[in-house]
Amino acid sequence: MIAPENISASKLESFSFKDFGEVKPGLYYQAQRYGQRGTGEFFSNLKPLNSMDAEELFNIKAWGNNAEQLGIFEIKPGLQAWQGGVKGGSGSQLYIPRELHSDFVKQIDTESLFVNELKWITRP
Amino acid sequence: MTPSEQLRKLLSDSTGVDTTTLSNKEIQKLDLSPVVIDCIQKCLSSDDQSDVSTGFLFLNALLQKYQPNAFDTDFYEFLVGRLEGLLENESKFVSYQALELFVWLRGNYPNYRVVMKKYLDSNDLGCRRIALHHYETYANDKEISPLIRFCEDDYAAEKGMNSDLFYELRDLALEKISTVVGKQFCSNRASEPYDGTVVSWYDWSLFFDWWKVEKANYL
Numbered sequence: 001m002i003a004p005e006n007i008s009a010s011k012l013e014s015f016s017f018k019d020f021g022e023v024k025p026g027l028y029y030q031a032q033r034y035g036q037r038g039t040g041e042f043f044s045n046l047k048p049l050n051s052m053d054a055e056e057l058f059n060i061k062a063w064g065n066n067a068e069q070l071g072i073f074e075i076k077p078g079l080q081a082w083q084g085g086v087k088g089g090s091g092s093q094l095y096i097p098r099e100l101h102s103d104f105v106k107q108i109d110t111e112s113l114f115v116n117e118l119k120w121i122t123r124p
Numbered sequence: 125m126t127p128s129e130q131l132r133k134l135l136s137d138s139t140g141v142d143t144t145t146l147s148n149k150e151i152q153k154l155d156l157s158p159v160v161i162d163c164i165q166k167c168l169s170s171d172d173q174s175d176v177s178t179g180f181l182f183l184n185a186l187l188q189k190y191q192p193n194a195f196d197t198d199f200y201e202f203l204v205g206r207l208e209g210l211l212e213n214e215s216k217f218v219s220y221q222a223l224e225l226f227v228w229l230r231g232n233y234p235n236y237r238v239v240m241k242k243y244l245d246s247n248d249l250g251c252r253r254i255a256l257h258h259y260e261t262y263a264n265d266k267e268i269s270p271l272i273r274f275c276e277d278d279y280a281a282e283k284g285m286n287s288d289l290f291y292e293l294r295d296l297a298l299e300k301i302s303t304v305v306g307k308q309f310c311s312n313r314a315s316e317p318y319d320g321t322v323v324s325w326y327d328w329s330l331f332f333d334w335w336k337v338e339k340a341n342y343l
Contacts (some may be wrong), residue, residue, distance in 0.1 A: 014284035021149075022181065031286050033321055059284065063283070114267075
């Protein structure tokens with residue numbers, strides 16, 4: 001009943017554990033494909049260092065895609081959502097259905113995960 | 125103190141839970157009592173969206189913990205009367221929460237089918253999604269024509285962060301048609317490039333071939 005049932009089973013499968021509740025407002029991140037225009041529905045409060053880190057946190061390779069850019073978003077107060085662990089990954093995530101993005105999700109910036117990766121690899 | 129703050133204080137005082145951001149599991153530590161039910165009712169009566177959202181969150185969590193009859197008849201009479209007014213709330217989130225409860229309490233609404241069919245045809249993704257999920261609760265026997273428009277629904281959903289995409293409502297509608305008809309139409313998937321990845325969906329051609337022949341036997 002209410003929002004919790006209104007998520008398809010295939011989306012729930014991407015959680016290793018989950019609970020429905022209020023979302024702490026603030027900055028959230030989304031690993032994306034290079035040049036991706038649309039905003040996905042899964043977000044995390046963990047900021048990956050680079051594309052490899054993003055893949056480990058969010059198990060992106062399971063989908064056959066690469067994490068090449070990082071979307072940075074502000075989540076506004078008042079949202080309730082499914083939150084929990086990423087199945088097959090070491091990170092956490094929350095699911096925000098597309099229809100709630102206009103009220104609660106504001107894109108702040110996009111960064112390249114490749115650039116961060118190179119900086120990290122060459123760090124003395 | 126607002127109704128939402130009262131409810132959070134009740135939880136905090138009785139369980140010690142930090143009520144800054146609450147989850148179902150934390151709320152379910154609270155014992156249901158007339159005071160709690162009264163606070164939930166005050167939240168849902170409020171004109172403030174934050175109060176209403178908090179009321180729905182507590183109600184949902186406690187309904188999962190307790191049997192529905194743990195809430196008294198007076199509360200349900202209030203809820204049935206209140207929900208219709210919240211369906212068109214200016215906060216989409218509140219209206220979706222109200223719609224899910226409207227479905228659950230559908231036996232109390234003579235106009236239930238009319239309202240749900242309106243939402244099934246809505247351009248609002250959230251309303252359309254909820255109405256489609258609960259299609260069986262208001263469809264007539266052998267009624268599938270309201271689902272056919274979903275063959276072109278373009279909501280591309282993810283299965284996980286940065287996953288390939290699928291037309292979720294297009295797939296769900298064909299699954300529901302298969303159930304109503306008792307014939308499996310969801311056997312082949314089609315796909316096309318989409319925003320740097322691939323979007324897939326069940327191919328509806330098997331259904332349309334069948335529909336040409338059987339249309340007269342269904343609504």
